Amino acid sequence: MNQKTELSRYEVPSRPRPELGKVLVTGATGYVGGRLVPALLARGYTVRVMVRAASSEHHERWPRAEIAVADTADFTSLVSALDGIHTAYYLIHSLLLGPKQFEAAEILNARNFRRAAELKQVKRIIYLGGLGDMQTALSAHLRSRVQVAEELKGGAVAATILRAAIIIGSGSASYEIIKNLVQNLPVIFIPRWAKTRCQPIAVRDVIKYLIGVLESDATVGRAFDIGGKDILTYESMIRTLVSLLGRKKLFVPVPFSNLTVYSYLASLLTPVPAPITMCLMAGLKNDVVCLDNAIRRVVPFEPLSYRESLVLAMTREEQDDVRTRWSDAYPPAWELAIKLRELKQPPEYTAERAILTDKSAARLFRSITHIGGREGWFHSNWLWRARGIMDRILLGVGSARGRKMYSSLSINDVVDFWRVEDIQAERLLLLRAEMKLPGRAWLEFRIDPVNGRNRLTVKAYYQTRGLLGKTYWYMFLPFHYFIFDDLVKQIEKRS
Numbered sequence: 001m002n003q004k005t006e007l008s009r010y011e012v013p014s015r016p017r018p019e020l021g022k023v024l025v026t027g028a029t030g031y032v033g034g035r036l037v038p039a040l041l042a043r044g045y046t047v048r049v050m051v052r053a054a055s056s057e058h059h060e061r062w063p064r065a066e067i068a069v070a071d072t073a074d075f076t077s078l079v080s081a082l083d084g085i086h087t088a089y090y091l092i093h094s095l096l097l098g099p100k101q102f103e104a105a106e107i108l109n110a111r112n113f114r115r116a117a118e119l120k121q122v123k124r125i126i127y128l129g130g131l132g133d134m135q136t137a138l139s140a141h142l143r144s145r146v147q148v149a150e151e152l153k154g155g156a157v158a159a160t161i162l163r164a165a166i167i168i169g170s171g172s173a174s175y176e177i178i179k180n181l182v183q184n185l186p187v188i189f190i191p192r193w194a195k196t197r198c199q200p201i202a203v204r205d206v207i208k209y210l211i212g213v214l215e216s217d218a219t220v221g222r223a224f225d226i227g228g229k230d231i232l233t234y235e236s237m238i239r240t241l242v243s244l245l246g247r248k249k250l251f252v253p254v255p256f257s258n259l260t261v262y263s264y265l266a267s268l269l270t271p272v273p274a275p276i277t278m279c280l281m282a283g284l285k286n287d288v289v290c291l292d293n294a295i296r297r298v299v300p301f302e303p304l305s306y307r308e309s310l311v312l313a314m315t316r317e318e319q320d321d322v323r324t325r326w327s328d329a330y331p332p333a334w335e336l337a338i339k340l341r342e343l344k345q346p347p348e349y350t351a352e353r354a355i356l357t358d359k360s361a362a363r364l365f366r367s368i369t370h371i372g373g374r375e376g377w378f379h380s381n382w383l384w385r386a387r388g389i390m391d392r393i394l395l396g397v398g399s400a401r402g403r404k405m406y407s408s409l410s411i412n413d414v415v416d417f418w419r420v421e422d423i424q425a426e427r428l429l430l431l432r433a434e435m436k437l438p439g440r441a442w443l444e445f446r447i448d449p450v451n452g453r454n455r456l457t458v459k460a461y462y463q464t465r466g467l468l469g470k471t472y473w474y475m476f477l478p479f480h481y482f483i484f485d486d487l488v489k490q491i492e493k494r495s
């Protein structure tokens with residue numbers, strides 16, 4: 001994406017102020033942060049991006065930004081990340097920790113951040129949290145958003161708080177939940193909570209507000225509700241999408257409204273896994289609408305309607321131009337996710353299939369990188385799908401996550417229940433398993449030149465210690481040989 005396109009995407013009604021000083025963006029690998037960084041760079045800001053782990057992918061993604069490695073749970077790392085920073089965006093979210101753990105983790109993270117910012121005399125913190133009236137009984141997720149805001153603004157550093165309801169954009173969790181429910185259900189059940197009111201906002205308007213408040217001194221130390229043009233019930237949000245997609249659906253009111261059951265069902269029917277659907281859907285009983293529109297005077301522009309945001313999200317999907325997705329943030333198991341090349345000893349269980357071919361490495365690699373998502377696994381798709389369904393039932397990520405984009409693949413991108421650990425053009429694709437497993441697993445696609453031809457290899461690596469893990473490996477071994485045999489042939493055929 002070039003700078004001009006980036007600027008025209010976010011037409012902010014204020015003048016860029018790079019003279020303010022260095023800006024830190026936390027949560028840069030996440031959905032919102034990942035879109036904010038290029039927008040700030042395009043406006044001329046000097047940006048330091050905070051990530052939890054160093055990766056070559058970050059330098060490729062943000063070549064003009066500084067990269068700082070820090071974890072909000074580690075105060076010392078935060079102090080160096082905040083050194084020399086004028087304004088720090090706080091876009092940290094720990095939803096993937098699940099409903100039981102995230103609330104405490106979020107408060108601790110915010111406290112550490114505020115203290116480190118005070119120590120480094122940061123001038124301002126800008127936080128994007130959630131809408132919700134503390135006078136009402138908020139869901140744990142919404143309550144935690146408010147608590148984080150309180151924590152951040154309770155110190156010596158001036159804070160600007162933005163509060164949003166659900167964000168609609170390509171790759172946003174809420175959009176993918178609504179879209180997949182509409183696409184997959186012939187009958188839409190309307191429980192009581194479907195009448196709750198919400199004011200969704202387009203992700204591009206969120207980015208405009210995040211930049212707009214940085215460029216306006218009038219926003220220092222203040223909190224603002226931000227929302228799109230419409231206040232809608234969840235039922236009317238679903239109806240709008242049904243009409244946009246030109247579908248016919250039967251809407252049936254139901255008395256049963258247990259949110260835990262609905263969120264579990266949503267995790268089975270949509271790509272978004274249970275820890276996220278449970279946190280997000282628990283808030284469906286709370287109205288989330290802007291209580292005041294002061295932001296419209298300070299950062300004046302006309303926000304998009306819900307329908308317009310849906311159209312934009314669908315357009316980006318059609319164009320295969322989904323810039324960030326909810327699946328970009330690492331799962332909690334990531335910290336334990338040792339890379340294949342980092343293991344002290346190579347995994348003792350492996351299964352591989354190889355084929356010699358005259359096809360060029362470029363064509364083979366292209367074929368490999370189109371694997372998964374809507375293209376499927378080229379053969380025996382039902383077996384892959386069955387494994388995904390099994391995982392979903394066990395509250396795992398399942399295979400419905402698909403891919404963010406179909407034309408490109410980068411380190412950390414999700415491919416069904418895998419995540420890209422390594423990718424080397426025309427040579428290698430290494431995927432790490434994120435499904436529920438009694439061990440660690442990787443799937444490697446490799447292209448090696450052999451006497452003027454190319455050898456294409458698909459190899460599974462599995463590391464386990466327990467009896468359950470060993471049983472699992474031997475149980476699936478016949479399937480591996482059967483699947484891999486076809487997989488190499490299909491990749492070669494499609495190249």
Ligand SMILES: NC(=O)c1ccc[n+]([C@@H]2O[C@H](COP(=O)([O-])OP(=O)(O)OC[C@H]3O[C@@H](n4cnc5c(N)ncnc54)[C@H](OP(=O)(O)O)[C@@H]3O)[C@@H](O)[C@H]2O)c1
Pocket residue numbers: 026027028029030031032033051052053070071072073090091092093094095109128129130145164165166167168172173174325326328329330331
């Ligand atoms: N998305 C929405 O629909 C929505 C709606 C309203 C408000 N918001 C607010 O917007 C903010 C950003 O949300 P998002 O959807 O962009 O979140 P997200 O996609 O889940 O990303 C969360 C980010 O936080 C980082 N993170 C988590 N724990 C961390 C830690 N201990 N130290 C350092 N980084 C950590 C993650 O890094 P890793 O990649 O290393 O895990 C990731 O970059 C949140 O405050 C959220 O409440 C979002």
